[in-house]
Amino acid sequence: MDGKRTEFLKGCTETLVLHLLAERAMYGYELIRELRERSGGAFDLGQGTVYPLLYTLERRGLVKGRWQQSDDTSRARKYYGLTRRGAAAASARIGEWGALVVAMARVLEAPRAAVR
Amino acid sequence: MDGKRTEFLKGCTETLVLHLLAERAMYGYELIRELRERSGGAFDLGQGTVYPLLYTLERRGLVKGRWQQSDDTSRARKYYGLTRRGAAAASARIGEWGALVVAMARVLEAPRAAVR
DNA sequence: GGACATACCTCGGATCACAAAGTATGCGAC
DNA sequence: GTCGCATACTTTGTGATCCGAGGTATGTCC
Numbered sequence: 001m002d003g004k005r006t007e008f009l010k011g012c013t014e015t016l017v018l019h020l021l022a023e024r025a026m027y028g029y030e031l032i033r034e035l036r037e038r039s040g041g042a043f044d045l046g047q048g049t050v051y052p053l054l055y056t057l058e059r060r061g062l063v064k065g066r067w068q069q070s071d072d073t074s075r076a077r078k079y080y081g082l083t084r085r086g087a088a089a090a091s092a093r094i095g096e097w098g099a100l101v102v103a104m105a106r107v108l109e110a111p112r113a114a115v116r
Numbered sequence: 117m118d119g120k121r122t123e124f125l126k127g128c129t130e131t132l133v134l135h136l137l138a139e140r141a142m143y144g145y146e147l148i149r150e151l152r153e154r155s156g157g158a159f160d161l162g163q164g165t166v167y168p169l170l171y172t173l174e175r176r177g178l179v180k181g182r183w184q185q186s187d188d189t190s191r192a193r194k195y196y197g198l199t200r201r202g203a204a205a206a207s208a209r210i211g212e213w214g215a216l217v218v219a220m221a222r223v224l225e226a227p228r229a230a231v232r
Numbered sequence: 233g234g235a236c237a238t239a240c241c242t243c244g245g246a247t248c249a250c251a252a253a254g255t256a257t258g259c260g261a262c
Numbered sequence: 263g264t265c266g267c268a269t270a271c272t273t274t275g276t277g278a279t280c281c282g283a284g285g286t287a288t289g290t291c292c
Contacts, residue, residue: 002176004127004209007248009280010214011123029239038226042219048282051241056279069212075239075289093120094224100124101217103158108135108210123279124246145270167272172248191258191270231250 009043012016015051015097019088020083023065025081028054054080062086125159130168131213133161133197134206137179141197144170170196178202 011025032050035043057063058080065080068115082090136142136150148166151159173179174196181196200204 004130005212006131006246006280007127008212009246011120011124012216012220013280014120014123016220019224027239035223037253038223039219040222042215043223045280046282047240048141048242048284049201049280052243053241053279055241073238073289077239084118095120096124097220099158100121100128104128104153104213105152106156107132107154107159108213122249129249137252138277143270145268162252163271164273166252168274169248169271171272189258189269191263193270194259 012097013045013049013056015090015093017050017053017057018062018086018093020081021082022087022090025079027068027077027079029077031080057086062089128213129161129165130173130204131209133169133173134167134178134202134209137198138203138206141195143193143195145185145193145198156165173202178205 016035017031020031026034028047028051030044031054033048035045054063054065058065061083063080064083065078065085067076068079069075070077125186132151136147142150144163144167147170148161148163150205151161170179170181174181176213179196179202180199181194184195186193
């Protein structure tokens with residue numbers, strides 16, 4: 001991935017994952033697929049990115065993982081759901097992201113007249 | 117600064133600096149002040165962040181620095197201006213940032229109905 | 233049976249923001 | 263004159279997070 005793109009992503013991945021899990025619990029592979037599809041390919045995160053992040057979020061008490069056998073498959077999957085703290089963190093991240101976007105717009109879209 | 121906020125900023129600082137220098141050449145301290153004021157304090161970057169970034173941008177050939185004595189002060193200041201490649205990079209960063217914002221909105225603001 | 237998708241796991245490398253510590257000087261208050 | 267602060271620049275180590283490579287395992291399709 002483009003180097004600078006990677007930098008922009010830092011901090012975003014957690015926001016995206018928490019957001020998706022705020023909607024419903026998902027297993028790792030499903031998270032990755034859902035992100036790729038919802039973003040039209042913009043967020044094509046690797047397993048090496050998402051699984052370590054899920055473990056970190058679990059260690060911080062923001063998510064809870066549990067193995068579950070789905071009805072539609074014989075495969076074992078580890079589903080992740082938000083904890084109460086995770087739900088709070090999800091909201092906080094959305095707010096922080098929104099504030100960043102506003103702040104960026106203030107600088108990037110300031111009318112040139114204001115530059116004086 | 118809030119830990120997660122720092123992560124969000126990664127990649128943004130370069131975008132902001134290149135953008136301001138695309139408007140007009142500035143010296144380091146002025147860049148810092150302008151960012152803080154334009155963003156209403158949201159981007160209160162330290163000298164330890166901005167100066168190393170300016171050196172990196174110069175090393176990559178995106179900016180050019182030169183010492184200059186201003187008329188209004190006896191102090192020496194190092195002004196930075198964009199090179200041709202730097203101007204191109206500034207545009208590219210704005211575009212990448214815009215694409216990220218769009219992609220984030222696609223995921224974060226998808227109607228719940230679409231979730232199915 | 234082999235390739236690929238599915239599903240998960242681990243670890244080292246790269247990058248960038250932060251902050252601390254530093255030097256230097258001009259200016260205003262005392 | 264001295265002190266504190268703002269102004270202006272410089273250097274370096276740390277921490278966090280994304281990436282990708284490499285790994286295991288299994289189900290499905292050809």
